[in-house]
Amino acid sequence: MKLLSDWHIHSRNSCDGACLMVSDLVREAKQKGVSNFGLTDHLHTPHNLPDIARSRAEFLSNDPSPHFHFGIEVSCVSQWEIREIAGGQHKNPVYGLRSGGKAGCALTIGIMADDIRKYQIEYVVGGAHWPMYVPMEREAVIRDYHRQNMFLAAHPLVDIVAHPWWWMGHWIDNNGKYTAEPWFDDFSVIPRSMHNEFASAAIEFNTVVEVNIGANLLNRQYPEGFVAQYLEYLAELQSQGVRLSIGSDCHAAHYDTDFEKTSRMLESTGITDDLWCLEPRADKKKSSTVAADGVPPPLNRSVCAGHVVLLGGERPSLRYKRSRRASGRARASP
Ligand SMILES: [Zn+2]
Ligand SMILES: [Zn+2]
Numbered sequence: 001m002k003l004l005s006d007w008h009i010h011s012r013n014s015c016d017g018a019c020l021m022v023s024d025l026v027r028e029a030k031q032k033g034v035s036n037f038g039l040t041d042h043l044h045t046p047h048n049l050p051d052i053a054r055s056r057a058e059f060l061s062n063d064p065s066p067h068f069h070f071g072i073e074v075s076c077v078s079q080w081e082i083r084e085i086a087g088g089q090h091k092n093p094v095y096g097l098r099s100g101g102k103a104g105c106a107l108t109i110g111i112m113a114d115d116i117r118k119y120q121i122e123y124v125v126g127g128a129h130w131p132m133y134v135p136m137e138r139e140a141v142i143r144d145y146h147r148q149n150m151f152l153a154a155h156p157l158v159d160i161v162a163h164p165w166w167w168m169g170h171w172i173d174n175n176g177k178y179t180a181e182p183w184f185d186d187f188s189v190i191p192r193s194m195h196n197e198f199a200s201a202a203i204e205f206n207t208v209v210e211v212n213i214g215a216n217l218l219n220r221q222y223p224e225g226f227v228a229q230y231l232e233y234l235a236e237l238q239s240q241g242v243r244l245s246i247g248s249d250c251h252a253a254h255y256d257t258d259f260e261k262t263s264r265m266l267e268s269t270g271i272t273d274d275l276w277c278l279e280p281r282a283d284k285k286k287s288s289t290v291a292a293d294g295v296p297p298p299l300n301r302s303v304c305a306g307h308v309v310l311l312g313g314e315r316p317s318l319r320y321k322r323s324r325r326a327s328g329r330a331r332a333s334p
Contacts, residue, residue, distance in 0.1 A: 008247025028255035038069035066280035127162030163212035187229035
């Protein structure tokens with residue numbers, strides 16, 4: 001298969017050291033034959049909103065084609081840290097508050113529907129990026145990551161769950177490789193029931209699950225054995241009916257992701273190219289009243305990737321490709 005889309009790319013506006021210029025992305029994506037793609041800079045809490053404003057400005061300054069979209073990557077965070085940061089007592093909380101919270105805390109994401117309208121965000125990628133105040137023990141981290149993945153899969157504003165079971169490291173050996181914990185020596189330590197529950201939620205809520213290239217499949221810090229098991233996991237999700245998307249998670253100065261190698265890896269596991277893709281952005285006047293299936297959406301609703309999301313208004317000038325399985329049902333707020 002040829003991979004033609006990429007829905008997870010960071011620019012120099014991201015808070016985490018990503019350094020790609022949007023003009024380079026546009027040029028290099030074209031050279032690579034990636035024809036549908038989106039910018040998704042990080043937002044952990046509202047503290048990062050100025051980054052998103054800069055990202056949006058650079059996106060617009062490049063006169064984006066209808067195939068180049070503006071998205072965002074949000075983290076699963078705690079309601080506690082959002083409240084704390086809003087109180088103004090914490091100095092420069094770029095990554096939220098990574099200590100001080102309680103295990104089992106109420107989860108949330110750092111944006112609301114108003115922000116999505118304000119910054120004209122076309123789609124939201126949401127990822128678990130760290131354990132939420134649980135002990136650094138295998139079972140505790142697994143249970144916590146599953147809780148976060150489930151929260152994101154059911155969230156009405158999240159279109160894509162990023163890199164499920166990505167791990168940023170806590171136990172690293174002298175060579176910079178991750179050690180066995182929490183699931184690298186054997187991915188089957190994660191109970192299958194968790195994967196089944198996650199797949200069911202993704203299908204029920206029409207949420208896409210990401211195949212992440214940079215953070216997962218081609219992450220040199222991950223043991224090879226893990227990657228093989230992880231590919232099987234993704235293939236199993238797809239076979240159960242979960243729609244997958246491709247994300248390079250590029251943070252580099254140039255758009256240098258190895259899509260050919262990734263494609264071979266996916267093919268070897270039987271993953272098909274029935275991958276999620278946003279439709280080209282349509283002309284504002286046409287799209288404001290017509291949804292992807294040609295049916296005018298009800299007032300105060302936005303249709304996105306099969307989601308029907310109550311936003312109090314439409315996302316501007318957007319038409320989304322509906323999942324074949326899309327039920328179009330409204331999603332309850334988690
Ligand atoms: Zn991420
Ligand atoms: Zn990312």
